[in-house]
Amino acid sequence: MKIVTFNVNGVRARIDTLIEWLKETNPDVVALQEIKIQDADFPRSAFEKLGYHCYLNGQKSFNGVAILTKGEAKLSNRILPGDSDDKQSRFIEAYYQEKRFVCIYLPNGNPKGTEKFEYKLKWMDRLNQYCKKALISEEEIIVLGDFNVIPQYIDCKYPDQWTQDALFDSQVRAKFNYLLNLGYLDAIRILNETDSLFTQWDYRSRAWEENNGIRIDHVVLSPNAADKLEKSWIETSLRNQEKPSDHVPVWISLSEK
DNA sequence: ATGACGCGTCATACGCGA
Numbered sequence: 001m002k003i004v005t006f007n008v009n010g011v012r013a014r015i016d017t018l019i020e021w022l023k024e025t026n027p028d029v030v031a032l033q034e035i036k037i038q039d040a041d042f043p044r045s046a047f048e049k050l051g052y053h054c055y056l057n058g059q060k061s062f063n064g065v066a067i068l069t070k071g072e073a074k075l076s077n078r079i080l081p082g083d084s085d086d087k088q089s090r091f092i093e094a095y096y097q098e099k100r101f102v103c104i105y106l107p108n109g110n111p112k113g114t115e116k117f118e119y120k121l122k123w124m125d126r127l128n129q130y131c132k133k134a135l136i137s138e139e140e141i142i143v144l145g146d147f148n149v150i151p152q153y154i155d156c157k158y159p160d161q162w163t164q165d166a167l168f169d170s171q172v173r174a175k176f177n178y179l180l181n182l183g184y185l186d187a188i189r190i191l192n193e194t195d196s197l198f199t200q201w202d203y204r205s206r207a208w209e210e211n212n213g214i215r216i217d218h219v220v221l222s223p224n225a226a227d228k229l230e231k232s233w234i235e236t237s238l239r240n241q242e243k244p245s246d247h248v249p250v251w252i253s254l255s256e257k
Numbered sequence: 258a259t260g261a262c263g264c265g266t267c268a269t270a271c272g273c274g275a
Binding site for chain 2: 009010012013034036037060061062108110148162165166167200202203204205206207214216243245246
């Protein structure tokens, strides 16, 4: 089973390249972030023509996540517990072929020292508690999306540039580590020990041309899912397209048995 | 310290992202 996560930075702006990419790569499960559209306006038919079922938690203008599956899935949750006032669309969960897919767009949190940063920290606590509780089921759980967390120094080109940033904050990194310490596995890092494995490059300041990137899009696996991990890779080439997203897809394949 | 790009919006400047 081929599974991919992709922050598209606007599904309308990306629809043509998205459809072309899906035709070529044919993933079984697709997790999208920053679709920036409300559910009613999502271009369902373009994906349905390729055989995908669409499960949406959209929002006008900002945020918005989706799970697409080749065949019918069961939408199980669109709310991350722990804050009934949270109106931002950053979480969706679906079951497909006896696996649980949790697609997230974790808050950016910048700048530090504001309510945005506090919201990020609380959101991460909520996610960690959710993922901790989920382990009890012993299901195969795939948590994937834009985490807005640079886990380690080797996950950015110039760590000095990020020391004051919410993506590389020590509390934020500790909360990401909490998830790993529960027994979840970072699917890219576990199979690739080299540096410069980036998933996002700023549009500005020639960041792509100079490979000034960061690794913030992650696929995190529960132990039972990790047992089936065959490969993990980052599809860097998409950043070369015309009108690219600033992020690129992150892939895993799981064995069928 | 600032701005740089790009997306979306009851647009034609501004919020937001990373």
